[in-house]
Amino acid sequence: MTDTYVLVHGAWHTGAELEPVAQAIRAQGHHVHTPTLAGNRPGDDRSRTGLDDAIASAVDYLVAHDLREVRLVGHSYGGMVISGVAQRVPERLRRLVYINAFVPLDGQSLNDMVPPHYTALFDSLAAANAQAVTLPFPIWREAFINDADLAQAEATYARLNPHPYRTFTDPIRLERPLHELPVGKSYVNCQQDTALPHSLGWHPRLSERLGLFRLVECPGSHELLFTDPGRLARAVVEAGRD
Amino acid sequence: MTDTYVLVHGAWHTGAELEPVAQAIRAQGHHVHTPTLAGNRPGDDRSRTGLDDAIASAVDYLVAHDLREVRLVGHSYGGMVISGVAQRVPERLRRLVYINAFVPLDGQSLNDMVPPHYTALFDSLAAANAQAVTLPFPIWREAFINDADLAQAEATYARLNPHPYRTFTDPIRLERPLHELPVGKSYVNCQQDTALPHSLGWHPRLSERLGLFRLVECPGSHELLFTDPGRLARAVVEAGRD
Amino acid sequence: MTDTYVLVHGAWHTGAELEPVAQAIRAQGHHVHTPTLAGNRPGDDRSRTGLDDAIASAVDYLVAHDLREVRLVGHSYGGMVISGVAQRVPERLRRLVYINAFVPLDGQSLNDMVPPHYTALFDSLAAANAQAVTLPFPIWREAFINDADLAQAEATYARLNPHPYRTFTDPIRLERPLHELPVGKSYVNCQQDTALPHSLGWHPRLSERLGLFRLVECPGSHELLFTDPGRLARAVVEAGRD
Numbered sequence: 001m002t003d004t005y006v007l008v009h010g011a012w013h014t015g016a017e018l019e020p021v022a023q024a025i026r027a028q029g030h031h032v033h034t035p036t037l038a039g040n041r042p043g044d045d046r047s048r049t050g051l052d053d054a055i056a057s058a059v060d061y062l063v064a065h066d067l068r069e070v071r072l073v074g075h076s077y078g079g080m081v082i083s084g085v086a087q088r089v090p091e092r093l094r095r096l097v098y099i100n101a102f103v104p105l106d107g108q109s110l111n112d113m114v115p116p117h118y119t120a121l122f123d124s125l126a127a128a129n130a131q132a133v134t135l136p137f138p139i140w141r142e143a144f145i146n147d148a149d150l151a152q153a154e155a156t157y158a159r160l161n162p163h164p165y166r167t168f169t170d171p172i173r174l175e176r177p178l179h180e181l182p183v184g185k186s187y188v189n190c191q192q193d194t195a196l197p198h199s200l201g202w203h204p205r206l207s208e209r210l211g212l213f214r215l216v217e218c219p220g221s222h223e224l225l226f227t228d229p230g231r232l233a234r235a236v237v238e239a240g241r242d
Numbered sequence: 243m244t245d246t247y248v249l250v251h252g253a254w255h256t257g258a259e260l261e262p263v264a265q266a267i268r269a270q271g272h273h274v275h276t277p278t279l280a281g282n283r284p285g286d287d288r289s290r291t292g293l294d295d296a297i298a299s300a301v302d303y304l305v306a307h308d309l310r311e312v313r314l315v316g317h318s319y320g321g322m323v324i325s326g327v328a329q330r331v332p333e334r335l336r337r338l339v340y341i342n343a344f345v346p347l348d349g350q351s352l353n354d355m356v357p358p359h360y361t362a363l364f365d366s367l368a369a370a371n372a373q374a375v376t377l378p379f380p381i382w383r384e385a386f387i388n389d390a391d392l393a394q395a396e397a398t399y400a401r402l403n404p405h406p407y408r409t410f411t412d413p414i415r416l417e418r419p420l421h422e423l424p425v426g427k428s429y430v431n432c433q434q435d436t437a438l439p440h441s442l443g444w445h446p447r448l449s450e451r452l453g454l455f456r457l458v459e460c461p462g463s464h465e466l467l468f469t470d471p472g473r474l475a476r477a478v479v480e481a482g483r484d
Numbered sequence: 485m486t487d488t489y490v491l492v493h494g495a496w497h498t499g500a501e502l503e504p505v506a507q508a509i510r511a512q513g514h515h516v517h518t519p520t521l522a523g524n525r526p527g528d529d530r531s532r533t534g535l536d537d538a539i540a541s542a543v544d545y546l547v548a549h550d551l552r553e554v555r556l557v558g559h560s561y562g563g564m565v566i567s568g569v570a571q572r573v574p575e576r577l578r579r580l581v582y583i584n585a586f587v588p589l590d591g592q593s594l595n596d597m598v599p600p601h602y603t604a605l606f607d608s609l610a611a612a613n614a615q616a617v618t619l620p621f622p623i624w625r626e627a628f629i630n631d632a633d634l635a636q637a638e639a640t641y642a643r644l645n646p647h648p649y650r651t652f653t654d655p656i657r658l659e660r661p662l663h664e665l666p667v668g669k670s671y672v673n674c675q676q677d678t679a680l681p682h683s684l685g686w687h688p689r690l691s692e693r694l695g696l697f698r699l700v701e702c703p704g705s706h707e708l709l710f711t712d713p714g715r716l717a718r719a720v721v722e723a724g725r726d
Binding site: 138139141142143147149150191192194197198199219 | 668687688689696697698700701722725
């Protein structure tokens, strides 16, 4: 059986960083796409791009390639995006897969789901850099890619791009709650992911907003896509298959 | 050292589904029994069988086979049953082992430990089918056997039998709290088991009612007995040995 | 790169019990020390040794060996000790690594972080034995070394030494909160460690007091140092490296 996967990257990333994961899924016989969202492309205006722009760019990608029966996978911030896509083109989707990703309620922004000390930090970073935020290296190394060695932490940090802050502060509009959407839902939880502190974590706090969903877990940090893309690919397929 | 294990199945199951686990434990040199409880046997009257009937059938099995120094293992609903057996024939038991199983307080029913949306669903299913409940396939596939592929999810679903609902609603009478019983206690937690949502989960919420107990964990869903019986057998022996 | 590790043992232990872990870290090219704290040495006066004595003995060790850029690792009670060392000689430290270890707030004792039924038990044991506490075997076997077989549980229990109770009841004085100290912080969480019940557990309850820290997790009990020292060594290096 050949399935169609679309992998939606997180903040500070582009689709290119998901290519090793995509290749491991393709090796199992599936079609895999890794678009880059509006706001994270070279030359995008980080000061203006909002959440709706990012969502629209993902919808446009599905339409332009006429993708159907899509297993739409969102990592981290990508959870905001796939939640919005699911409102607009549910007829193209087979299943939503969240990988340590935000699952919003109607009217919530990404910032509404993170600890106050992060939003305070992001506010100041955005103000200092024309509404584009970058992640300080110590946070990246300790809390995002805790399973890497220092060399890999540095090499991957160098690949990140400034992120348009409006996509963190814009509330999302969900006409139908996610748990009511007639598509499958899965949540992949990388167990050592402390990008959100475990006291205010991804799973079950955010995952259970999906209603009936399939849980898949594997060892790894928030950035397992770098530290073990093959392992993440296996989890994505276990989450994305029927 | 040859130990004696009795494996008590969960709702919708019979002892036959535990045979692959039993065989893996026997391969380590132990004696293993897999009785089927009253209410889950072919021809049993699902409308009338209550929790006491199920407990009595397990006690009868131990007595009929004159089993002693038993490591009594209960899966899921089987936790209600072994808790009742431990009240009646503690002198035959060496250790209680719960596998993602209910650990009741005196006066509690199984339904008292599950989320309200499950009891509402079960109520309506039982009312429609002469007090026998069946589990809808989407719940089985997503929340019970999330680590299987679709083919295995379907094949195992076909083996389930309607479950006598009174065993979920009957309160249990525990003259002595479980943590005071002079037998060993262990809890096996399959870590991706979302048959109970993790926000209202098996461990530590229910396991810690055992007082001093031994925790054993392994990856897997509520139905690891199907998806990796050898792995479950290893966990059961680590939990059941002295 | 050759790093310097100092491993600080927990209650009832000495440095000797950490030697297999140390050897596995040395095999990766590092220098590793395993001092025994004041209060746990043969002949130490268990009735008088307090937390400050234990901390001072660790500081003395670092000074006597003129250790610098130290990755200071504390197991369990050892977390109290390394927290105190970090106040006194921060200039000698590169990183603090807690292994299922206590992370105190200013003014807290170890007993302030454990369940009331443990402090009640310890109080009575200490009163009966000149302020030296020993751990009852059933607690050791079920809650501390749940991943061992009985033979290993017994053999390791025989190696324990009575522990000076004042080190559990003395409050620690932290002039600077740990999360403000300019050294790296990591937390190793052995996932089946029920020496503290998971409802009042090590991580994230105590780990998050470190502020920005690196989480490393691995399967195992509180006494993984006995049951799989090589696995623990791997986790320590992943936690201790830059």
